[in-house]
Amino acid sequence: MEKRVFFRNRWLPYALLAPQILITLVFFIWPAFQALRQSLYLEDPFGLASEFVGLENFQALFDDSRYLESMRITAVFSVSVTLLALCSALYLAVQADRVMRAALVYRTLLIWPYAVAPAVAGVIWLLLFNPTLGILAHGLQRLGVEWNPAVNGNQAMLMVVIAAAWKQVSYNFLFFLAGLQAIPRSLIEAAAIDGAGFARRFWTIVFPLLTPTTFFLVVVNIVYAFFDTFGIIHAVTSGGPAGATNTLVYKVFNDGFIGLDLGYSAAQSVILMAIVISLTVVQFRYIERKVHY
Amino acid sequence: MRVSLSVALLIPFSTSVLAATEVQWWHAMGGALGERVADIASGYNDSQDQCTVTPTYKGNYTENMTAGIAAFRSGEPPHILQVFEVGTATMMAAEGAIKPVHELMASFGENFDPDAYLAAVKGYYTTPEGQMLSLPFNSSTPILYYNKEAFEKAGLDPEQPPATWPAVAEASAQLREAGYECGFTTAWQSWVQLENFSAWHNVPIGTRANGFEGLDTEFLLNSDLHKTHIGKLAEWTQDKTFVYGGRRGDAQALFTSGECPMYMHSSAGYAGIRETAGFEFGTGMLPYWPEVEGAPQNSIIGGATLWVFEGHEDAEYQCVADFFNYLSSAEVQAEWHQGTGYLPITTAAYELTKEQGFYEANPGTETALLQMTLNPPTENSRGLRFGNFVQIRDVINEELEAVWGGGKSAEEALDAIVERGNELLRRFERTAG
Numbered sequence: 001m002e003k004r005v006f007f008r009n010r011w012l013p014y015a016l017l018a019p020q021i022l023i024t025l026v027f028f029i030w031p032a033f034q035a036l037r038q039s040l041y042l043e044d045p046f047g048l049a050s051e052f053v054g055l056e057n058f059q060a061l062f063d064d065s066r067y068l069e070s071m072r073i074t075a076v077f078s079v080s081v082t083l084l085a086l087c088s089a090l091y092l093a094v095q096a097d098r099v100m101r102a103a104l105v106y107r108t109l110l111i112w113p114y115a116v117a118p119a120v121a122g123v124i125w126l127l128l129f130n131p132t133l134g135i136l137a138h139g140l141q142r143l144g145v146e147w148n149p150a151v152n153g154n155q156a157m158l159m160v161v162i163a164a165a166w167k168q169v170s171y172n173f174l175f176f177l178a179g180l181q182a183i184p185r186s187l188i189e190a191a192a193i194d195g196a197g198f199a200r201r202f203w204t205i206v207f208p209l210l211t212p213t214t215f216f217l218v219v220v221n222i223v224y225a226f227f228d229t230f231g232i233i234h235a236v237t238s239g240g241p242a243g244a245t246n247t248l249v250y251k252v253f254n255d256g257f258i259g260l261d262l263g264y265s266a267a268q269s270v271i272l273m274a275i276v277i278s279l280t281v282v283q284f285r286y287i288e289r290k291v292h293y
Numbered sequence: 294m295r296v297s298l299s300v301a302l303l304i305p306f307s308t309s310v311l312a313a314t315e316v317q318w319w320h321a322m323g324g325a326l327g328e329r330v331a332d333i334a335s336g337y338n339d340s341q342d343q344c345t346v347t348p349t350y351k352g353n354y355t356e357n358m359t360a361g362i363a364a365f366r367s368g369e370p371p372h373i374l375q376v377f378e379v380g381t382a383t384m385m386a387a388e389g390a391i392k393p394v395h396e397l398m399a400s401f402g403e404n405f406d407p408d409a410y411l412a413a414v415k416g417y418y419t420t421p422e423g424q425m426l427s428l429p430f431n432s433s434t435p436i437l438y439y440n441k442e443a444f445e446k447a448g449l450d451p452e453q454p455p456a457t458w459p460a461v462a463e464a465s466a467q468l469r470e471a472g473y474e475c476g477f478t479t480a481w482q483s484w485v486q487l488e489n490f491s492a493w494h495n496v497p498i499g500t501r502a503n504g505f506e507g508l509d510t511e512f513l514l515n516s517d518l519h520k521t522h523i524g525k526l527a528e529w530t531q532d533k534t535f536v537y538g539g540r541r542g543d544a545q546a547l548f549t550s551g552e553c554p555m556y557m558h559s560s561a562g563y564a565g566i567r568e569t570a571g572f573e574f575g576t577g578m579l580p581y582w583p584e585v586e587g588a589p590q591n592s593i594i595g596g597a598t599l600w601v602f603e604g605h606e607d608a609e610y611q612c613v614a615d616f617f618n619y620l621s622s623a624e625v626q627a628e629w630h631q632g633t634g635y636l637p638i639t640t641a642a643y644e645l646t647k648e649q650g651f652y653e654a655n656p657g658t659e660t661a662l663l664q665m666t667l668n669p670p671t672e673n674s675r676g677l678r679f680g681n682f683v684q685i686r687d688v689i690n691e692e693l694e695a696v697w698g699g700g701k702s703a704e705e706a707l708d709a710i711v712e713r714g715n716e717l718l719r720r721f722e723r724t725a726g
Binding site: 047 | 355358359362365366383386387388389390530536537538539540543544546547550552681683684687690691692694695697698700720723724725
């Protein structure tokens with residue numbers, strides 16, 4: 001039998017919802033609407049002259065083969081960042097969960113990177129990978145790798161993926177650890193008594209029970225990779241070399257805030273918004289079915 | 294005498310009644326340069342008590358410009374905004390938002406002489422009719438830095454930097470034989486290897502006098518000379534005669550670590566290089582191709598100028614004009630030049646610096662000035678004025694990186710630069726027209 005709550009006053013529920021709705025309207029719906037409007041105009045930076053151009057900004061985008069290339073780059077970037085950040089966080093969480101002594105120290109240390117600002121994270125990795133100064137670059141060169149991310153696009157991509165994922169690992173780690181600790185000991189102990197080894201216990205009991213957490217983190221990480229990474233890319237590669245790390249969100253930032261071409265930038269953010277909305281819908285409709293709560 | 298005495302007595306009273314007029318100056322000079330800017334402002338504030346100039350650091354050049362424009366859009370612009378040279382066309386096109394400096398000085402500035410500025414500096418920021426739009430502040434030009442110790446080790450003359458591109462290639466070969474990993478590298482590839490390269494060889498960057506004469510300009514960067522030059526650089530990346538070290542000044546570490554003994558970079562980088570290079574270094578003019586007639590011509594500047602926003606009170610403009618006069622004085626300019634490595638931008642400041650014996654005490658600091666004033670500027674070497682140039686530089690970076698990475702030939706990349714650049718110019722023409 002489903003439990004339902006009824007309000008006696010017709011207006012009370014609306015009044016209770018109002019603050020939330022107001023915040024959503026002011027901070028989400030209104031700017032989104034502004035972006036939509038702006039994307040239909042061609043305007044000078046100062047806003048002195050503005051011309052309605054219909055869908056011309058969008059047409060210009062889709063005529064540009066580099067924009068489609070940027071979509072491919074974004075897909076590669078987002079999937080790599082999400083996979084790397086989730087896998088390493090899960091590994092660390094499982095290990096931290098098993099540690100008996102000084103567990104708190106490990107946990108605290110693993111959470112630290114989350115407090116680092118994206119641009120700073122970018123600079124740290126940039127220095128580590130700098131062909132002249134970087135300690136990691138020297139190691140790679142000693143191994144015979146011709147390391148120069150200023151010219152080699154794949155190397156530049158690798159660098160931004162690592163920097164972006166590194167920053168997200170802590171966040172994922174926290175959630176995985178909480179998820180792991182919520183799994184009843186009795187289940188695992190029962191499996192152990194039945195003779196299941198660690199790997200078997202992990203894949204048949206722990207991982208399935210973690211799926212709600214994993215699913216939530218996949219959504220959050222993809223949104224992170226799509227939207228929150230331009231600071232890192234800006235600090236590390238500026239989208240280069242030759243556009244190899246020019247993701248959609250970096251292009252929005254670059255054309256809008258650096259190039260001051262607001263209409264073009266707004267059109268891109270509208271497309272980006274559509275992509276992320278549809279991705280999230282797909283995730284909730286199809287992938288969520290496989291989640292056990 | 295009696296009058297001036299009474300005026301002097303009156304001033305303290307008048308200011309205690311009337312607060313000094315405040316002028317906002319948004320700039321993009323971080324770190325040590327920011328301190329210099331603060332010094333200039335406080336020097337001015339102490340020199341009189343009618344006006345107070347308040348400098349505020351708003352981030353790097355692009356951030357500062359974006360902040361200024363956003364402030365204008367919300368109706369609260371600063372009085373003075375520092376804008377880098379590639380933003381010139383954007384600012385110029387903003388009629389109604391900008392008060393041209395010649396207009397400001399005509400109404401409020403007494404005895405302001407635009408001809409006091411060096412022609413190569415002034416030319417960049419004036420209309421074809423010779424009217425000054427923004428006040429030159431910090432200007433620099435790219436020069437060649439070279440590692441004297443490396444030259445000695447390779448058996449090259451440490452007092453004789455290579456003057457031509459073939460000589461650079463030869464010196465690079467000798468340096469690599471002596472054990473150096475690379476020959477030379479460059480900062481700001483668009484500014485040094487295309488924009489200044491064109492001026493230095495007296496060839497146009499774009500039609501309509503490099504954009505000075507109209508918005509309907511088109512790029513001419515895919516000429517045979519440009520293709521030869523970029524093609525040569527690409528060829529040189531094969532054997533590491535040339536190593537690309539990244540955008541902006543990212544290649545500097547290659548020079549200061551001793552990996553690449555030659556480096557083309559802004560003259561304003563002098564102080565920074567002196568601080569980080571653990572070796573003795575010298576400066577030379579940019580190399581040129583000897584078979585090109587008319588080379589070397591003169592190099593063009595980079596850096597920034599001060600723009601004045603429309604929409605303030607007359608009393609405030611009075612202060613801005615007064616401050617600009619102070620800023621243009623030989624003493625202030627000479628101190629700024631000597632303390633920062635930016636060029637002395639008035640003839641008087643240059644003369645004063647020479648008189649003070651600064652160039653003898655700091656060898657290599659005069660190269661930039663000699664190079665920039667080598668010949669009177671021509672239509673091709675006065676500067677450039679293209680709209681959307683911030684994005685166009687990105688396009689240039691992108692295409693050139695494709696060349697250094699081996700993905701494109703010099704010809705393909707330069708053709709693409711012209712095509713994509715022209716598209717952005719047309720887009721700008723529509724919004725500015």
